[in-house]
Structure formats: C-alpha cells, structure tokens
C-alpha cells in the first residue's frame with residue numbers, strides 16, 4: 001500500500017520543468033515496482049532506490065538541488081504471510097488496527113517539533129528547513145532521506161487492518177479534534193474513506209472564519225485515505 005502527498009510549491013521557481021503530479025507518478029510507479037521486485041530489500045532501501053530512479057529521470061533537465069524541487073510525503077507498507085512492514089516519511093499518517101481492535105498511529109512527528117514560528121502555513125514551510133538537519137524531511141531528489149523515515153515491522157497475525165492518510169484527512173483528529181485515531185478508523189471502516197473526507201470538508205467550511213486564529217493557511221488540503229483489510 002502506497003500513499004504519496006505531493007508538496008504544493010509556492011509561486012516562484014522550483015528549478016524543475018515538471019509538475020508535482022509528474023513527480024509523484026514517477027515516484028509512486030517506482031515504489032510499486034520495487035516493493036514487488038525487491039522482496040529482499042528493506043522499505044528504506046526501496047524508497048532510496050525509487051528517489052534515485054525518479055531523480056535520474058530529470059537530472060539532465062532540472063536543478064534538483066533547488067530547495068523547492070518536487071517532493072512528497074510517503075506512507076509505504078508491504079506484507080506477506082508472516083509480517084507487515086511499514087515506512088512513514090513526513091506528515092502523512094499510518095494507522096494500524098491490531099487484532100484486538102486497538103488503533104496505533106505511526107507518525108513522523110519531526111514537523112510538529114519545529115518551532116511554530118517556522119511554519120508560515122500548514123503546508124508551506126520555510127524552504128530553508130526542507131531536507132536539512134534540524135528541519136524536516138520529504139522524498140525529493142536525495143536518496144539519503146530514506147534513512148530518516150520512521151520504519152518498523154509487525155507480526156502479520158497482530159494486524160487486522162491498515163489506513164494511510166494524508167494531512168488533509170488527519171485534520172479530523174489532529175485539527176478538529178472530532179475523535180481519536182480509533183474513532184477516525186471507525187468512521188473509515190463503517191462509512192468509507194469518502195465519508196471521512198466529506199466530514200473534514202464540512203468542518204473546514206464551517207470553520208473558515210477561524211482560520212486566521214488557528215493559523216491554517218488553506219481552507220482545504222489534499223485529503224486522501226487508503227485502507228487495507230488484511
């Protein structure tokens with residue numbers, strides 16, 4: 001299971017001739033292929049190879065050292081009969097529903113630990129902090145970032161279901177406080193992913209006037225939910 005959330009660049013240059021969707025399609029395609037063909041590779045190694053392959057596809061035409069070169073958050077999972085492997089990089093979330101029904105979030109909370117003053121909006125962070133020591137890390141053009149991801153493995157028998165969510169969808173819990181991670185997973189399981197996104201959209205619309213107070217720069221953010229029942 002793969003979920004990528006392309007980082008929307010601010011107006012101005014990115015050093016790249018390509019679009020963010022071009023980048024995420026390339027990266028996602030490489031991750032899909034490598035998780036199948038590279039059974040002996042760890043998910044970190046697979047992410048590293050996929051970033052390199054994507055970078056190679058436009059290194060000749062684009063300035064990949066540009067701080068706003070196309071980049072994405074990553075949630076990557078893979079399972080077989082014995083284990084469930086996971087990787088989370090940047091501010092998308094992975095929720096793991098255990099055999100007992102309890103839901104555990106896997107979060108790369110580095111972004112939350114940045115000083116609030118560094119965040120100019122929830123999706124637009126000072127470029128000086130991107131992919132630098134002390135800042136936060138997304139999948140861009142440097143394969144070494146894969147080592148920064150939160151990774152792990154769980155026994156397959158202990159995992160009932162997985163859900164990957166971009167930050168536009170985790171707002172239901174993290175911004176609007178409508179319920180905890182277990183409640184969020186219950187909404188997705190009982191009503192479907194679309195229902196969760198619609199609930200977030202309703203909350204955002206009702207809450208538009210308070211955006212300045214809460215410091216959110218955008219009314220809406222890309223909201224994607226991917227669910228796998230094991």
Ligand SMILES: [Zn+2]
Pocket residue numbers: 015016017018058061062
């Ligand atoms: Zn490019």
